[in-house]
Amino acid sequence: MSLADPELLPAADVPRRPRGRPRKTADERDDGNRRQELINGAARLFRQQGFAGTTTRDIAAAVGMRSGSPFYHFESKEALLGAVMLEGMRGALQRQQAALALLPAKVCARERLRALVRNHFDVLLGPDSDFIPVMLYEWRSVNPAQRSEINRLKDRYEADWVPELQALHAQGALGSEPVLARLMIFGALNWSAQWYVPPSGRSAKARARASLDELTTSALQLFLKETT
Amino acid sequence: MSLADPELLPAADVPRRPRGRPRKTADERDDGNRRQELINGAARLFRQQGFAGTTTRDIAAAVGMRSGSPFYHFESKEALLGAVMLEGMRGALQRQQAALALLPAKVCARERLRALVRNHFDVLLGPDSDFIPVMLYEWRSVNPAQRSEINRLKDRYEADWVPELQALHAQGALGSEPVLARLMIFGALNWSAQWYVPPSGRSAKARARASLDELTTSALQLFLKETT
DNA sequence: CCTACCGATCGGTAGG
DNA sequence: CCTACCGATCGGTAGG
Numbered sequence: 285m286s287l288a289d290p291e292l293l294p295a296a297d298v299p300r301r302p303r304g305r306p307r308k309t310a311d312e313r314d315d316g317n318r319r320q321e322l323i324n325g326a327a328r329l330f331r332q333q334g335f336a337g338t339t340t341r342d343i344a345a346a347v348g349m350r351s352g353s354p355f356y357h358f359e360s361k362e363a364l365l366g367a368v369m370l371e372g373m374r375g376a377l378q379r380q381q382a383a384l385a386l387l388p389a390k391v392c393a394r395e396r397l398r399a400l401v402r403n404h405f406d407v408l409l410g411p412d413s414d415f416i417p418v419m420l421y422e423w424r425s426v427n428p429a430q431r432s433e434i435n436r437l438k439d440r441y442e443a444d445w446v447p448e449l450q451a452l453h454a455q456g457a458l459g460s461e462p463v464l465a466r467l468m469i470f471g472a473l474n475w476s477a478q479w480y481v482p483p484s485g486r487s488a489k490a491r492a493r494a495s496l497d498e499l500t501t502s503a504l505q506l507f508l509k510e511t512t
Numbered sequence: 513m514s515l516a517d518p519e520l521l522p523a524a525d526v527p528r529r530p531r532g533r534p535r536k537t538a539d540e541r542d543d544g545n546r547r548q549e550l551i552n553g554a555a556r557l558f559r560q561q562g563f564a565g566t567t568t569r570d571i572a573a574a575v576g577m578r579s580g581s582p583f584y585h586f587e588s589k590e591a592l593l594g595a596v597m598l599e600g601m602r603g604a605l606q607r608q609q610a611a612l613a614l615l616p617a618k619v620c621a622r623e624r625l626r627a628l629v630r631n632h633f634d635v636l637l638g639p640d641s642d643f644i645p646v647m648l649y650e651w652r653s654v655n656p657a658q659r660s661e662i663n664r665l666k667d668r669y670e671a672d673w674v675p676e677l678q679a680l681h682a683q684g685a686l687g688s689e690p691v692l693a694r695l696m697i698f699g700a701l702n703w704s705a706q707w708y709v710p711p712s713g714r715s716a717k718a719r720a721r722a723s724l725d726e727l728t729t730s731a732l733q734l735f736l737k738e739t740t
Numbered sequence: 741c742c743t744a745c746c747g748a749t750c751g752g753t754a755g756g
Numbered sequence: 757c758c759t760a761c762c763g764a765t766c767g768g769t770a771g772g
Contacts, residue, residue, distance in 0.1 A: 334562065352742070424560075460730045468731060506692075506696055578758055
């Protein structure tokens with residue numbers, strides 16, 4: 285009688301891996317990938333269901349793990365939320381600075397603001413746009429230590445808007461004082477995460493829906509006065 | 513020996529209530545009050561901690577009940593959330609229509625919009641202003657049946673804005689098409705629930721903070737063009 | 741990263 | 757509206 289499963293014993297004719305080769309080959313997923321998958325899955329679920337309404341089991345299942353495994357990568361559910369927000373804010377800042385860098389040297393404040401608004405819509409509504417909405421709507425759930433790290437990035441992100449708003453206010457194109465104007469403009473843009481449905485297919489309904497370019501144009505028409 | 517507690521036996525000299533008087537006297541709290549206390553407490557906690565982050569025990573404790581008692585008044589936690597939103601929206605609509613009714617008959621669209629914006633800030637940021645922020649930020653947690661009832665009120669609330677926005681657009685004071693303008697303006701206003709801190713005391717900081725009147729003026733300056 | 745589990749807590753209920 | 761309770765689920769962990 286044999287209690288041992290034969291498959292547990294090495295078969296003599298199985299080809300051996302080349303000697304000296306380490307455990308991981310190039311196409312084996314490494315830890316960094318799994319961690320990133322957790323962040324992506326958490327971002328999607330936190331956005332759909334909220335932070336408190338999402339269980340760590342939901343997140344584990346979304347990336348094909350067992351319930352305890354996310355805690356191999358993250359200390360706590362809270363730390364995972366912080367990672368989502370941090371990655372979102374890093375990406376947003378990076379894309380914003382790239383968008384500004386692409387602008388011609390002497391472009392006017394109005395066109396610089398257009399680039400900022402267009403990028404912000406992309407960050408909020410474009411592909412992979414779960415991160416920033418999670419940051420905006422789950423802010424109270426992140427712990428103070430991570431909050432201040434994220435706040436530093438948020439301050440830099442907003443700082444890029446200030447000179448443009450000041451210039452536009454000085455030339456009479458912005459009707460409100462820059463600090464309040466910034467709060468209200470961010471409000472108008474951020475709120476779009478609640479109502480925007482991306483155009484899909486070629487139905488009449490889809491064609492009627494605004495693209496991000498059109499949204500940008502409308503927003504600028506609403507906020508800025510003509511200055512001829 | 514007496515196992516009976518003497519206090520459980522009626523004392524002969526205790527004055528009797530007038531015959532024929534029903535159980536409740538005028539100053540006894542009735543069920544309606546307790547229900548209302550639950551709604552108020554839930555509104556405050558849902559706003560501070562979110563719906564999923566608030567337990568029914570938290571709510572019970574906030575009004576001095578035991579953990580099971582809220583379910584005497586409400587079928588479920590979800591039903592309590594719906595009641596908060598419904599009451600919030602009823603109040604908001606009522607106050608909006610009262611504010612419009614107070615306006616002189618032939619006042620211009622700009623002044624009617626000012627009244628709407630001012631009332632909306634009051635609904636969002638004034639006294640007892642937890643209800644509408646809960647509605648705005650916990651929308652996904654309310655069940656479909658209550659959602660549609662609340663939506664009917666929301667539609668009426670927003671409908672009051674449309675003719676003013678159309679008139680202002682027609683006269684060139686509103687730079688964007690009315691449907692999108694309404695979404696962006698509501699976004700700008702609703703977002704204030706995230707950052708507004710009411711002025712309190714008489715410190716320099718408090719004096720620097722905007723009142724709701726000042727906020728209203730700034731918002732109109734931002735959104736509307738001059739039309740002389 | 742899985743197995744197996746823990747203590748705490750949750751929404752909700754029966755019966756009074 | 758309270759007492760006493762239930763089954764389910766939750767975030768997290770020890771050990772491998």
